[in-house]
Amino acid sequence: xxxxxxxxxxxxxxxxxxxxxxxxxxxxxxxxxxxxxxxxxxxxxxxxxxxxxxxxxxxxxxxxxxxxxxxxxxxxxxxxxxxxxxxxxxxxxxxxxxxxxxxxxxxxxxxxxxxxxxxxxxxxxxxxxxxxxxxxxxxxxxxxxxxxxxxxxxxxxxxxxxxxxxxxxxxxxxxxxxxxxxxxxxxxxxxxxxxxxxxxxxxxxxxxxxxxxxxxxxxxxxxxxxxxxxxxxxxxxxxxxxxxxxxxxxxxxxxxxxxxxxxxxxxxxxxxxxxxxxxxxxxxxxxxxxxxxxxxxxxxxxxxxxxxxxxxxxxxxxxxxxxxxxxxxxxxxxxxxxxxxxxxxxxxxxxxxxxxxxxxxxxxxxxxxxxxxxxxxxxxxxxxxxxxxxxxxxxxxxxxxxxxxxxxxxxxxxxxxxxxxxxxxxxxxxxxxxxxxxxxxxxxxxxxxxxxxxxxxxxxxxxxxxxxxxxxxxxxxxxxxxxxxxxxxxxxxxxxxxxxxxxxxxxxxxxxxxxxxxxxxxxxxxxxxxxxxxxxxxxxxxxxxxxxxxxxxxxxxxxxxxxxxxxxxxxxxxxxxxx
Amino acid sequence: xxxxxxxxxxxxxxxxxxxxxxxxxxxxxxxxxxxxxxxxxxxxxxxxxxxxxxxxxxxxxxxxxxxxxxxxxxxxxxxxxxxxxxxxxxxxxxxxxxxxxxxxxx
Numbered sequence: 001x002x003x004x005x006x007x008x009x010x011x012x013x014x015x016x017x018x019x020x021x022x023x024x025x026x027x028x029x030x031x032x033x034x035x036x037x038x039x040x041x042x043x044x045x046x047x048x049x050x051x052x053x054x055x056x057x058x059x060x061x062x063x064x065x066x067x068x069x070x071x072x073x074x075x076x077x078x079x080x081x082x083x084x085x086x087x088x089x090x091x092x093x094x095x096x097x098x099x100x101x102x103x104x105x106x107x108x109x110x111x112x113x114x115x116x117x118x119x120x121x122x123x124x125x126x127x128x129x130x131x132x133x134x135x136x137x138x139x140x141x142x143x144x145x146x147x148x149x150x151x152x153x154x155x156x157x158x159x160x161x162x163x164x165x166x167x168x169x170x171x172x173x174x175x176x177x178x179x180x181x182x183x184x185x186x187x188x189x190x191x192x193x194x195x196x197x198x199x200x201x202x203x204x205x206x207x208x209x210x211x212x213x214x215x216x217x218x219x220x221x222x223x224x225x226x227x228x229x230x231x232x233x234x235x236x237x238x239x240x241x242x243x244x245x246x247x248x249x250x251x252x253x254x255x256x257x258x259x260x261x262x263x264x265x266x267x268x269x270x271x272x273x274x275x276x277x278x279x280x281x282x283x284x285x286x287x288x289x290x291x292x293x294x295x296x297x298x299x300x301x302x303x304x305x306x307x308x309x310x311x312x313x314x315x316x317x318x319x320x321x322x323x324x325x326x327x328x329x330x331x332x333x334x335x336x337x338x339x340x341x342x343x344x345x346x347x348x349x350x351x352x353x354x355x356x357x358x359x360x361x362x363x364x365x366x367x368x369x370x371x372x373x374x375x376x377x378x379x380x381x382x383x384x385x386x387x388x389x390x391x392x393x394x395x396x397x398x399x400x401x402x403x404x405x406x407x408x409x410x411x412x413x414x415x416x417x418x419x420x421x422x423x424x425x426x427x428x429x430x431x432x433x434x435x436x437x438x439x440x441x442x443x444x445x446x447x448x449x450x451x452x453x454x455x456x457x458x459x460x461x462x463x464x465x466x467x468x469x470x471x472x473x474x475x476x477x478x479x480x481x482x483x484x485x486x487x488x489x490x491x492x493x494x495x496x497x498x499x500x501x502x503x504x505x506x507x508x509x510x511x512x513x514x515x516x517x518x519x520x521x522x523x524x525x526x527x528x529x530x531x532x533x534x535x536x537x538x539x540x541x542x543x544x545x546x547x548x549x550x551x552x553x554x555x556x557x558x559x560x561x562x563x564x565x566x567x568x569x570x571x572x573x574x575x576x577x578x579x
Numbered sequence: 580x581x582x583x584x585x586x587x588x589x590x591x592x593x594x595x596x597x598x599x600x601x602x603x604x605x606x607x608x609x610x611x612x613x614x615x616x617x618x619x620x621x622x623x624x625x626x627x628x629x630x631x632x633x634x635x636x637x638x639x640x641x642x643x644x645x646x647x648x649x650x651x652x653x654x655x656x657x658x659x660x661x662x663x664x665x666x667x668x669x670x671x672x673x674x675x676x677x678x679x680x681x682x683x684x685x
Contacts, residue, residue: 106646111662113677116611116669121603122635122647129639151649151665 015222018066018138018174021059022052024241028217028226033198036172038165040195042179042187043202048213048234049178051087052202053140054080055239056176058089060138061099066174068138069101069130073146077102087238101130107150114152120160124167131171139168139175148189165194186218197221203229212351215241231391235357251400252277253456258370258405261300262293264464264475265434265449270457274432276369277403278455279396281427283410284436288447289468290409291315293436294372295324295331296473297407302334306369310342311359313378317342328472341366347378352391355379360398371399376408376426389426396429431455436466439487446487449475465491596620596628596678597657603650604636608667612651615668623680655679 017031026032033039033056041049050072057068072080080102081091094100103126130136144161151157168175177195179187186192192199199218204211214229232241257272266273274280280297282290294310301308312320320342321332334340343362350358363371373379376392399406408430427433433452438445447466451459464475465487479486479494486494600616602609613632620628635642635650645654649665655678664677 103643105648107648111660113662113664113673114666115664115673115677116615116666117608118649118651118666119608120648121650122601122642122652123649125603125635125639125650126642126647129642147648 017223018060019064020056021063022055022239022241024230024232025052025215025239028215028230028241029198029220030223030225033174033176034220034222035174036169037197038168038173038175038177038195039198039200040177040179040187040192041200041202042181042191044181044204047202047204048232048239049202050075050080050142051084051234052200052239053142053176053178054084054089054091055087057100057138057140058084058091058094060174061094066137067099067101067134068140069103069127069134069136070140070142071103071105071127071130072140072142073105073107073144074142076104076106087234087236089238098134101134101136103127103130105146107147109150109152112150112152118156120157120164123160124164128171131173137172137174139173141175141177143178143180145179145187145189145191161191161194202232212353231353233353233357236361240357251397252403254403258306259300259304260293261296261303262473262475268451268460268462268464268475269432269454270459272457274405274454275456276405277400278405278431279400279429280405280407280432280434281410281430282407282434282436283412285412285438288436288438289466289473290411290436291320291374292324292327292329292468292473293434294374294407294409295320295327295329298340298370298372299329299331299334301370301405302331302337302339305339307367308334308340308370308372309363309366309368310340311362311371311373312342312344313347313373313375316344320344326470327468328470341368352379352388356391356395359395363399363402363404367402368404370405370407372407372409374409375411377411389429392426393429427453439485441487442490444488444490448478448487595658596624596655596680597631598628598678599631599633599645599654599656601633601635601642601645601647601650601652601654604634609651611667611669612653615671615674616653619668619671619674623675653677 016035017029017033018035019026019032020029041052043049054070057070060066060068070080075083077091084091091100091102095102105123105126127139131139147157147161148154165177177191179189179191182188182190186199186201196219198220201216201218203214203216205214206212213232213234215232216229217225217227230241232239234240254276256276257274258276259266259273260269282293284290291314298308298310310320315323317335321335324331331340331342335342341362343358345355345358347355349355359373396406408426410426430453432454435450435452437448437450439448440446447468448463449466450463451461453459463478463485465478467474467476476491479491598616598620600613602612616630620630633641635647641647645652645661645663647654651665651667653664653668653674655662655664662677662679664674668674
């Protein structure tokens with residue numbers, strides 16, 4: 001969006017410019033339309049000429065304090081007011097507030113007879129009067145070519161048109177002149193001959209049965225401008241051109257994380273999941289489980305009380321509910337609670353731009369915290385990357401500005417050599433990229449998942465097996481052997497083998513331990529026997545000693561008794577002898 | 580010679596033709612148109628007409644009402660339907676056709 005101060009020419013600009021306030025157009029033209037000069041807007045029927053010009057006037061009056069005159073030659077004021085009311089422009093109010101003058105010029109050839117000389121001073125007076133009434137700075141003539149049908153004398157008309165445009169320049173009116181596209185000329189009656197300062201060409205093209213509006217600044221005298229064709233759309237909030245340069249990269253970056261709903265996947269993403277407000281791309285070939293991953297993400301967001309929006313371009317809401325129930329994801333209660341909305345539509349219903357407008361409007365209306373688009377590749381099919389990328393960039397940018405966490409699934413076509421190739425166009429817009437792959441081996445097909453990139457967080461470099469069952473989604477570590485990676489039954493078989501081997505080892509250890517134990521016991525028994533022997537010997541020795549002592553004692557007593565019996569002397573001698 | 584009087588004729592009770600001539604200032608074309616109109620009316624609609632001259636330079640707000648683009652423009656407001664003749668009315672025959680008046684035999 002242009003800012004008010006763009007109106008003041010900086011010393012370096014060659015031309016003063018009047019901002020249109022139209023999203024994107026001011027970026028392309030480097031500030032707006034040439035101030036005080038007429039601009040020609042031409043294109044085929046229904047390409048948005050009137051919309052562009054009315055928005056130029058309304059925004060001029062409401063945002064830039066420049067009242068404007070809308071002189072229409074085709075519709076009348078009531079029709080025009082009704083037509084633009086859907087864009088939120090209240091012409092009646094602006095007219096009552098003297099911000100805008102609507103003047104319908106109606107000429108009926110059948111009512112008019114021509115005799116002699118005349119000029120179009122009446123038109124000049126009407127214009128002059130309307131301009132003076134409100135002090136208008138802007139003017140639209142939509143479409144002045146109708147005069148060629150209404151007035152018989154083309155010679156006079158051309159001379160007067162020349163005079164009119166000069167007059168407008170002299171009055172310093174920033175004007176838009178619209179003109180219908182001619183056969184080989186820009187306009188049917190060659191208006192470009194008179195209006196040469198700035199020419200904008202609008203186009204409404206149908207490619208692959210899908211229509212796209214485009215805008216191109218063909219000429220802008222005295223200033224640099226974007227030369228490309230830019231897609232534009234007319235949405236609920238008016239005209240919007242999509243130049244890539246209008247992208248601002250200034251959105252907030254949250255440090256809060258939001259769970260993916262799969263613990264093992266969160267673990268791969270630094271343990272906490274993805275950043276709030278970031279964009280996640282899940283790409284993979286058909287049947288790799290992208291939608292299930294998206295649905296799981298939705299369910300988790302709802303569980304955490306987040307408002308969630310799912311744009312489905314493949315399945316109807318009922319079909320999604322049924323299919324997701326089969327993998328243990330029940331979205332129905334959340335829809336009933338109003339936390340989850342599913343918008344299903346055919347991608348071919350509109351062009352990409354129209355889809356974008358629809359998404360914008362839905363997101364604005366529902367104000368979700370999480371948006372899942374499943375799959376984004378359907379929107380972009382049959383379109384070349386060059387036009388898809390700016391449009392998607394615009395969408396992602398819009399969602400990021402709103403701090404919405406987004407998950408896009410994307411189908412990779414089988415024809416590409418590697419799945420990475422097919423996503424180059426949009427991958428740079430994504431903060432986290434998960435890649436799902438089918439691994440076919442040993443007569444079965446298994447899903448694997450890995451994190452290709454994830455900005456701003458440590459993430460696992462491992463390939464995990466992605467298992468879908470009626471209990472839900474789980475990630476299993478794949479078997480990484482010395483020579484190959486195994487998934488599915490091969491992984492299970494390998495695991496069984498390893499378990500058996502481990503058991504065997506375990507038993508072997510136990511046996512060895514047992515042997516050791518019994519050996520120890522045997523030794524202990526020996527020790528005990530020896531000890532017993534030693535004890536027995538000791539007992540024997542003690543016994544012998546005791547016996548000898550006893551004998552001694554007995555013999556002493558014996559001799560004493562003998563001595564007593566034989567007499568005292570002998571007895572004393574013997575006794576002395578012994579002592 | 581040309582004035583902004585509401586009525587140029589003095590028998591208003593039998594007015595059949597109510598004519599309005601839109602001009603922008605006293606240009607040669609305006610003066611010629613007025614003179615031509617006056618002459619034609621006198622010779623063909625004697626006493627049955629009223630001419631109103633509107634100078635858009637003085638009253639520009641009136642231009643939108645009759646959808647005036649070209650000047651001079653003669654508007655036949657009555658009888659219905661409304662008819663418009665643009666130009667300086669120099670071709671009498673076409674003026675008569677435009678006003679739907681049968682030429683009076685002289």
